[in-house]
Amino acid sequence: MTAATRRPGGRTERNRAAVLRATLSVLAEQGFAALTVEAVAERSDVHRTTIYRRWGSADGLIAAALAESSTDAWQPPDTGSLESDLRELTRELVRGLTSPGDAELPSAVISAAFQSERAAQALREFYAERHRRCAVIAERAVERGELPQGTDEVEIVRAACAPIFYRLFISREPVDAGVADAAAATAAVAARAGAFRRRD
Amino acid sequence: MTAATRRPGGRTERNRAAVLRATLSVLAEQGFAALTVEAVAERSDVHRTTIYRRWGSADGLIAAALAESSTDAWQPPDTGSLESDLRELTRELVRGLTSPGDAELPSAVISAAFQSERAAQALREFYAERHRRCAVIAERAVERGELPQGTDEVEIVRAACAPIFYRLFISREPVDAGVADAAAATAAVAARAGAFRRRD
Numbered sequence: 001m002t003a004a005t006r007r008p009g010g011r012t013e014r015n016r017a018a019v020l021r022a023t024l025s026v027l028a029e030q031g032f033a034a035l036t037v038e039a040v041a042e043r044s045d046v047h048r049t050t051i052y053r054r055w056g057s058a059d060g061l062i063a064a065a066l067a068e069s070s071t072d073a074w075q076p077p078d079t080g081s082l083e084s085d086l087r088e089l090t091r092e093l094v095r096g097l098t099s100p101g102d103a104e105l106p107s108a109v110i111s112a113a114f115q116s117e118r119a120a121q122a123l124r125e126f127y128a129e130r131h132r133r134c135a136v137i138a139e140r141a142v143e144r145g146e147l148p149q150g151t152d153e154v155e156i157v158r159a160a161c162a163p164i165f166y167r168l169f170i171s172r173e174p175v176d177a178g179v180a181d182a183a184a185a186t187a188a189v190a191a192r193a194g195a196f197r198r199r200d
Numbered sequence: 201m202t203a204a205t206r207r208p209g210g211r212t213e214r215n216r217a218a219v220l221r222a223t224l225s226v227l228a229e230q231g232f233a234a235l236t237v238e239a240v241a242e243r244s245d246v247h248r249t250t251i252y253r254r255w256g257s258a259d260g261l262i263a264a265a266l267a268e269s270s271t272d273a274w275q276p277p278d279t280g281s282l283e284s285d286l287r288e289l290t291r292e293l294v295r296g297l298t299s300p301g302d303a304e305l306p307s308a309v310i311s312a313a314f315q316s317e318r319a320a321q322a323l324r325e326f327y328a329e330r331h332r333r334c335a336v337i338a339e340r341a342v343e344r345g346e347l348p349q350g351t352d353e354v355e356i357v358r359a360a361c362a363p364i365f366y367r368l369f370i371s372r373e374p375v376d377a378g379v380a381d382a383a384a385a386t387a388a389v390a391a392r393a394g395a396f397r398r399r400d
Contacts, residue, residue, distance in 0.1 A: 114307065114314070173324065193390075
């Protein structure tokens with residue numbers, strides 16, 4: 001590898017970005033079953049041997065694309081109160097999981113995790129990072145005196161978001177902003193009542 | 201069709217039971233991708249043309265097998281208090297979703313619903329029936345005065361179970377009896393605080 005291909009903006013970096021972008025596009029449009037090195041090569045205009053050498057397979061591509069997604073700039077809402085932070089969070093989640101054009105990718109990735117242990121591991125790391133970023137919602141609520149000390153910051157986030165995923169992907173029921181608000185309100189009520197105090 | 205093949209215990213009924221049993225076995229052992237009429241014919245010893253004629257395809261097989269599962273004798277726990285009913289329910293769920301030999305089928309069916317609209321519809325009906333059966337948990341709690349009138353009986357069940365499905369199939373985190381107990385306790389706290397009052 002020469003200095004020219006190593007630098008940001010160099011060909012290696014351009015290829016990498018194109019391949020990961022193509023991976024997400026193929027996943028969103030056609031699902032994990034269609035995610036092949038050939039499909040990504042065609043979509044990205046990067047040679048298939050380059051892709052094989054660096055990512056190996058569909059497993060490697062989805063893992064790398066999800067790891068890349070974890071480094072985005074997303075931050076949780078900061079509205080000044082626990083319940084409205086959670087409400088913004090769950091409403092954003094509902095939009096992301098139901099809007100045409102946004103919803104296909106998370107669904108494809110969650111589905112892929114059933115079929116590929118590497119996809120499952122990448123999904124685990126993606127949500128662990130999201131959980132870490134969302135911990136600040138509870139930390140600020142503790143500082144404001146809205147929540148008891150020792151509240152498990154991540155457990156609130158899981159409680160607020162889980163009913164939305166449950167309806168969409170397990171019981172296969174519809175979700176809307178009302179469901180988002182109810183999930184946020186329930187998590188806030190339970191948190192204030194001390195339901196998420198750490199079990200030590 | 202003759203009287204002999206129509207009667208319960210007749211050949212038609214035996215074939216039907218064998219085919220649906222084989223469908224569930226193939227799903228549990230090999231997943232939805234392996235669920236073909238050929239595989240079910242081989243496993244059930246029922247001729248493939250009989251299977252094609254009656255169920256059509258993998259979609260039809262999974263829908264029929266899930267519909268059959270919905271007619272089982274399962275009943276929710278009845279322990280005398282809301283929180284312990286929910287705790288039994290979530291512990292049973294954790295066992296069913298994590299014990300080798302039990303866990304494979306629900307995972308395969310949830311995965312299939314991402315790939316087949318008929319499987320998704322069958323899963324929706326399966327959980328709707330489970331929700332209906334579990335409503336009695338909240339009804340008894342209202343009668344005992346543990347919960348306010350007007351509590352949404354199904355919303356409690358969703359809240360208790362959702363965090364377990366979320367960890368297993370979305371954030372891909374481990375679950376155990378402690379997670380089950382915490383989910384039950386959280387749902388009970390929120391329910392007692394009126395978080396699941398119907399929004400009318």
